[in-house]
Amino acid sequence: MAGQTSVTKGAVLAGFVYIAAFVGHIFAAANGHDVLFRSIAIFLTMMTLCMGPVVAWLAGGNDGELKGLAFNVGFAVSLPLSLGLAYAYADQTFNVVLSGVFLAITFTVHLIVNQWNK
Numbered sequence: 001m002a003g004q005t006s007v008t009k010g011a012v013l014a015g016f017v018y019i020a021a022f023v024g025h026i027f028a029a030a031n032g033h034d035v036l037f038r039s040i041a042i043f044l045t046m047m048t049l050c051m052g053p054v055v056a057w058l059a060g061g062n063d064g065e066l067k068g069l070a071f072n073v074g075f076a077v078s079l080p081l082s083l084g085l086a087y088a089y090a091d092q093t094f095n096v097v098l099s100g101v102f103l104a105i106t107f108t109v110h111l112i113v114n115q116w117n118k
Contacts, residue, residue: 009058025037048106055074058070071117082105083099
């Protein structure tokens with residue numbers, strides 16, 4: 001039970017960081033802080049593409065099975081976030097090619113990290 005609590009903790013912490021950064025990037029855009037906006041957008045992009053490793057890292061601990069569960073939870077969250085990211089990069093329009101590219105990058109990053117951690 002304590003292990004699953006750490007997975008939940010990692011997911012919730014990642015969610016709070018993501019939401020805070022998202023609100024920050026909206027604030028920066030609304031106030032014309034272009035450099036801050038772009039910096040936060042880069043952070044959000046990287047976090048979106050790497051949500052599995054982020055959740056696993058924030059979950060902490062050394063239990064490989066629970067780390068794997070945290071990684072899988074993060075990966076599952078990363079997929080729809082990648083579609084949202086593609087939507088944002090396509091100026092709030094759905095672009096099937098860009099969506100496919102972001103999904104492929106997300107999948108590839110998680111595949112590589114998962115293989116590297118075995």
